[in-house]
Amino acid sequence: MSRRHRPDRGSRVGRTARWFDDRLGVARTGRTLLDKIFPNHWSFLLGEIALYSFVVLLATGVYLTFFFDASAAPVTYDGSYAPLQGVQVSAAYNSVLDLSFDVRAGLMMRQVHHWAALLFLAAIVMHICRVFFTGAFRRPREINWVVGCTLLVLALGNGFAGYSLLDDQLSGTGIRIADSVILSIPVAGTWISSLLFGGPFPGTEIIPRLFIIHVLLLPVAIIALLGVHLGILVRHKHTHFRGDGATEDNVVGERVWPTYAAKAGGVFFLTAALLCLLGGLFQINPVWLFGPFEPENVSSASQPDWYIGWLEGSLRLMPPWELSLGDYLIPNPFFPGVLLPGVTFLLLYAWPWIEAHFTKDHEPHHVLDRPRDRPVRTALGVATLTFYVILFAAGATDVLAVTFGVSVNRIVWTFRTLALVAPVAAALVARKVCLELQRRDGPPEPLPDEAEPVADEPAAVPS
């Protein structure tokens, strides 16, 4: 590139920008975006990693759709994976085997897609934890919290729909259990199941239907809500931690253009690189080992993807109770499979209002809390996480029993006890740690405008 500028026409970048501005009038908005400030704290990367994983999911997913045949029609496998040659399988399963063994780069794409889904969910969960523990959900960000929770629900649903498509033994078992959970819904359960499956389980409809849910309905919803999520983010501007002159009235960090754009671009490429490395080197969901789905076959020691693990665990730990109401029944899976996730997400969605109700703090907040400065919130968050981690671990009771040579019975009772006791213990410890840290490091440093209050303008109330 040349350093000389022709004074009449300006640089090429400038000419392009002017061409667009003449036609669209975007200079003002564009400038605001270029100058947007991103705080420099590592924890702000979590949401970005989720976003970038989603981009990788879209790219690899589109590729996979060109090869996947969403049909339950029976075909005889004759591809190059010898152990299954001559076996009658569904067209869906057949196309996955072909993609994995007979399409160049096919297996790599499939595995990158699966790893990206795992990372997508992991990054979302970590991001929610960051937002929760630092109080970034408080006014004015309640709406974005709700949008974010919905994105989590959609991502969970799409992950499950995705790995259920392959019609292998593992995914078939997963759908069977999901159908039982649906059947357990009072009054409407049998109808929902019948409409979803086009008749009784398994039928031939569920794979094409899950396919359109997985590649159209949920992704479109996720993209739309991501747009809303980021739009609101730009509107609100970022929260930030104390320090570097941060106040309730400014945003401190790096400008998008050029520094942050280069770094964020770098993080995108690094995320994609990590996923390709995982997808290339680490086998994931080897459906050829699980075999095609046959309802009468056993699949022991089968675990779902990690983000479904807590539901698997809750189904396992639930004692053998169900509720008879005269002639009618609320079956056992309703409680761990519908009620627990229902309550979980209800509380998650409502958290900003619950907290504001109890703290009586309805003011806007843009400066983040250190978790230690909110011992009660932190303790509650830690207790909740502990509970779900225990449920997650309980999803592997059979594996643990074999590994440690203990009876499943013992393990299940241990986990039932832990699920009740450990969250309380964890909360007490977390609270103690918070208070100890507070005592050791002193109170949070005052905001600049708190230190020197301006005469008659209340500083921290922008609206």
Next chain:
Amino acid sequence: MADHTPHEASTGPDGEPLVVETDEDRRRVERRSGQTLPAVCFATSVVAALALAVVYAEGGQNQAEGVLLAVALGGIGVGLVVWAKRFMPEGPDTEPRGRIGSTAEDRAAFVADLETGAHTFGRRHLLTKMLVGAVAALGVAALFPIRSLGPRPGRGLKSTPYRDGVRLVTEDGDPVRPDDPGVGGVITAFPEGHVGDETAQTLLIRLEPGQLEPEPGREDWTVDGVVAYSKVCTHAGCPVGLYQEQRGELLCPCHQSTFDVLHGATPVFGPATRPLPQLPLGTDADGNLIATGDFSGPVGPGFWDINT
């Protein structure tokens, strides 16, 4: 980046400067040394991309493709981050947050407009009500096509193809004789003509004579010590496939519900609440196993109107 000219102090909507470029920032942008690492990164990326093309053309190899793609992407990633850290303005920059809510006048004007319009609608009570009714009716009408997605949940949940006289066959379609399950052995069977039917999968288990304590009314449901239970777990529908002979227990691999085969397959551990339904067995003229009726109850997981 050679095009970079120092940023004149730009100003925000309220006139205060948005960007203050410090001497340090300017020094970073103009710096000459330190380009080697990002340059090597980008070069590595190019090499990896070319190698990827070669691997692909040579027939492809998934591990190599993954690693090379990772190197190609990672090279760009590391290069960009290092470039940003070494040669770009570092901040911290500050921008005013601005207000989120509108000014009092804007808000008042907006609310007033909204209310005027709402008032205009509201004056026509009848029309408003009719409109709401019409839209609601349309909403209900839109539900009907959804009904086409599947049939009314029917007897399929409560009954199976087993009837009096239906022969039991193996997965290969062969008839089953009472001595086919060896002692302690298990066979999965189906009603003839319905091999693979999810709800009708049946476990045939041979017990030692006198081991079984039949439920009242089921004394003649076994043939030569062979007892038949539904294979569909009453918890969440997995096939109950693991038979532990010494304990006379069936274990479900999904959530470890355990059923006591000697006592009507009642659940003894795990989340299952209802016993596995039992199938009444008999033999036909050729000595093959047949059902003498349907299962003792609805098979598989529970649902709302299971008892009606």
